[in-house]
Amino acid sequence: MKKQTEKWSINYLAKRIAYDRPLLLVTLILIISIFMTIKHPEAFPHWDNFAAVLLDTAQAGILTVGMMILLVGGVFDLSIGSTLAFAGIVAGVVVKDAGAPPLIAFLAGMLTGLIVGVINGLIITRFRINALITTLAMQGILRGVTQIVSPAGVANLPHGFKPFGQTMFLGLQSPFWIMIIIALAGWFAMSRMRFFRQFYYIGSNSKAAALSGIKVERLTLVGFALMGLLAGLAGTLLASRLSNAVVLAGSGVELRTITAAILGGASLSGGVGTIPGAFLGVLFMSLIQNMLIITRVPVFWQSIVVGIILLVAIGIDQLGRSRR
Amino acid sequence: MSERIEQIRHVPQPLGAVMPRLSVQHVTKIFPGVVALDDVSFEVLPGEIHAMVGENGAGKSTLMHIIAGVHSPDRGEMTLDGLPYLPEDEKAAQKAGIAMVFQEGSLFPPLSIAENIFAGRQPVKPGGRIDFSTMRTQSRELLRDLGVDLNPSTPVADLSPSQRQLVEIAKALSQKVRLLILDEPTSSLTISEARHLFDVLRHLAERGVAIIYVSHRLAEVFEIAHRVTVLKDGKVTGVRQIGMTTPDELISLEVGRELSFDPDTARAPANAPLILEVENLVAPPVKHASLKVRAGEIVCLAGLVGAGRTELCEAIFGVRQRTTGKVCIEGVEIFPKHAMEAMQAGIGMVPEDRREAGLFLAMSIAANVTVGNLEKVSKGAVIINKEVERLAKDSVERLKIVTPGIDREVMFLSGGNQQKVLLARWLARKPKLLIVDEPTRGVDVGAKADLYAILRNLAKEGVALLVVSSDLPEVLALAHRIVVMSEGVTVGELDARQADEITILQMATPKSNSFEQNQAARA
Structure with a gap:
């Protein structure tokens, strides 16, 4: 009986929330929603606004699944923004300038992302250049390549290319649903599948992982390939949704994605993090963005806020670790 | 605040003629879930070398950290040369003249x-x-x-x-040191370097520096210390004058019982099937190695640090590539390029450095046992959580791992229990050959006995065991057969029943004019 009362004391709840990252995020999301409903009843609690928030989670959500897998394995990818833009442009060029069928263009966009991811992975595992440097270099290289391929982007994409990113289902556009499917698959994979479970071991202690029979390099390569594929998908979906392949698409998306994953429980030193956590991190970030827009905070403040959230999230992570 | 004033008033007067350099009075330190130190009192005099011994987890490190200002005590007080001493942090302790040489x-x-x-x-x-x-x-x-x-x-x-x-x-x-704390200072030193360090310490003590010497090695304690304090489970179980005590008495104070390891009398039959054959293997720095291990046999690889024993194991396990020579498992030559391939051939390896290369410290016991057995607990590509739980619970039970549960992160376990977790991982695979590199390094005396029993049982079940150990009494207690390595070469073989420490050492000592000897000559 005594335990029961202890379990429901305020103190106990506060402690649980502080240490359980997903629970903390859910609590924060609820607090923000209630606050915004009271403060801005005219703008916040409406379906259109929710739909906007959810659609905003689509791109970051798709990317964060890949980023979470990499972070669990102890690495990360800074090139996803450029990969996304490059994939969108490739899809646009294929469908408009080359006149290929929309499905081929869509697959070409995804393939582009996959190839970039494989190149990243090969450089990191074969030449043992660290992930930070490799993907930072790739970020710069791809921005340049994109501008060479198509200096002004590809506007007014053909009608047949639109369904991928603009089909409505239950009041929300397809990118949201694609993100949900990827997140669910990622959740299952990371929590239950033998292959993906190995990332936790690699991130926790890669030397011990290798000596326990885990093929560390192969998994790292797969992780980057998957990240590239997801970035390619996100870029192609964005081009389809906007009917427009934009050269500067996805700039700063790596900041937002890594922040969401860290908020969701990932650690820069690897070995921890879950896909539901990552999803909640993304939702939280979108809600913050929505709040800033509704309260008419100037645009440049938004990236300042994202940067501060990243610092706070990493700070909490460090605090939690030193307490152990 | 009032409590602190009271503490100051109660500064005890030293009993003898000499005022202690440092006196620790009734110190208690509680970490979440563990009482690390329980009412510990202890003193060290100027010019004294005071040894501190105890099993892992006995509280030695915690006490040293409190003295060096890393932790602060929950209860109790300290005086330094008669004045109240309560360092805010490490800097304050250093200013007060307390220097600590860390283990890591x-x-x-x-x-x-x-x-x-x-x-x-x-x-x-x-x-x-x-x-x-x-x-x-x-x-x-x-x-x-x-x-x-x-x-x-x-x-x-x-x-x-x-x-x-x-x-x-x-x-x-x-x-400017008044009190010098050394935590296992000789663990990475050669014998001659250690000797030299002792001379330096004696010299410092003569100049009036107080020295606290934390060590596992009783031989050293008897060589250098004036007095010794024994800690067990956070309590002082004895303070002895060196010369008025024996290693056996100290061990019984450490563990609370007498312990002895009798050599194993069981032997695998001479016609037991050959599991491992290594012939003329070269894998730099291994220059030339040949050995055989039969089913049910414990073969110990003895030799000095740097003789290439670990590297030989790595070459057998596929994480170091051999340039020439043969490795056969049950008569079939294998060419593992990765640990996974050696594992598929029926080999397991517990590495020398379990924290760096063996364990996933931040992960649970269950996760640590499961890795390497993921196929076993899965249906197709999907992990079955019930199977994971069963494997982990079986392991905890079978190897008597002391833990509140299978979800406990292994970083919170003692060295002995960590080593059992590692063994459990390999036992679950039912290997034909298990390589164990330094099975009891950093493990306390009680857990040692458990680990020996586990290894012996494995041999009885027919597993071939290749054990690397730098601890000669351990080699003699554990091995059926001893293979000695020196400078990358397997120089000879001894039946454990006829072997003794001197013979092994003579075989292990390099004959050529080696680097190590040069070092020794210079020191």
Whole structure:
């Protein structure tokens, strides 16, 4: 009986929330929603606004699944923004300038992302250049390549290319649903599948992982390939949704994605993090963005806020670790 | 506040003629879930070398950390030369003249020896420029006092582990020390280096420095200490004058019972099937190795540090590639390029450094046992959580792992229990050959007996065991057969029943004019 009362004391709840990252995020999301409903009843609690928030989670959500897998394995990818833009442009060029069928263009966009991811992975595992440097270099290289391929982007994409990113289902556009499917698959994979479970071991202690029979390099390569594929998908979906392949698409998306994953429980030193956590991190970030827009905070403040959230999230992570 | 005033009033008067350099009175320290120190009192006199012994987890490190200002006690008080002493942090302890040489390196590898010795308090010339030449000269003198001739400009990264240890000590000595704390200082030193360190410590003690010497090695304690305090489960179980006690008495104070390891009398039959055959294997630094292990046999690889024993194991396990020679499992030659391939051939390996290369410290016991057995607990590509749980629970039960549950992160386990977790991982695979590199390093005496029993049982079940150990009494207690390595070569073989420490050492000592001998001659 005594335990029961202890379990429901305020103190106990506060402690649980502080240490359980997903629970903390859910609590924060609820607090923000209630606050915004009271403060801005005219703008916040409406379906259109929710739909906007959810659609905003689509791109970051798709990317964060890949980023979470990499972070669990102890690495990360800074090139996803450029990969996304490059994939969108490739899809646009294929469908408009080359006149290929929309499905081929869509697959070409995804393939582009996959190839970039494989190149990243090969450089990191074969030449043992660290992930930070490799993907930072790739970020710069791809921005340049994109501008060479198509200096002004590809506007007014053909009608047949639109369904991928603009089909409505239950009041929300397809990118949201694609993100949900990827997140669910990622959740299952990371929590239950033998292959993906190995990332936790690699991130926790890669030397011990290798000596326990885990093929560390192969998994790292797969992780980057998957990240590239997801970035390619996100870029192609964005081009389809906007009917427009934009050269500067996805700039700063790596900041937002890594922040969401860290908020969701990932650690820069690897070995921890879950896909539901990552999803909640993304939702939280979108809600913050929505709040800033509704309260008419100037645009440049938004990236300042994202940067501060990243610092706070990493700070909490460090605090939690030193307490152990 | 009032409590502190009261503590000050109760400063005890020393009983003898000499006032203790440091006196610790009724110190208690509680960490979440564990009482690390329970009403510990202890004192060290000026000029005394006071040894501190106890099993892992007995509270030695916690006590040293409290003295060095890393932790603060929950209860109790300390005096330094009769004055109340309660350091706020490590800096305050250093200012009070307490220097601690840490077990694990606190050095900056890319920086020079001199910069390491004077880290944070470099001598400066007017204008704030660092006075490198003074720093180098003083460093050279300090090192010479320690009997080593090293260039102070050498980066620490280029030093051997034992040289680094000496730099750590030089760093501690570079400050005005009243009390010097050494935690397992000889664990990476050669015998001659250790001897030299003892001379230095004796010399310091003669000059009136008080020294606390934390060590596992009782032989050293008897060689150097004046008195010894034994800790067990956070309590002091005895203070003895060296010369009025015996190693056996200290061990029984450490573990609360007498322990002895009788050599194993069971032997695998001579016609038991051959599991491992290594023939003329070359895998630098292994120059030439041949050995055989039969089913049910425990073969120990003995030799000095650096003889290539670990590297030979790595070559068998596929994580180091052999240039020539043969490795056969049950008569079939194998060419593993990765640990996974060796595992598929029926080999398991518990590495030497379990924290670095064996365990996933932040992960649960269940996760640590499961890795390497993921296929076993899965249906197709999907992991079945019930199977994971069953495997982990079986392991905990079978190897008597002491833990509140299978979800406990292994970093919270004692060294012995960590080693059992590692063994459990391999046992679940039912290997034909299990390689165990230093099975009981950093493990307390009680857990040692458990680990020996586990290994012997495995042999009885027909597993071939290849054990690397630098602990000769362990080799003699555990092995059926002993293979001695020296400078990358398997130089000979002994039946454990006829072997003794002297014979093994004679075989293991390099005959050629080697690097190690040069080192020894210089020291």
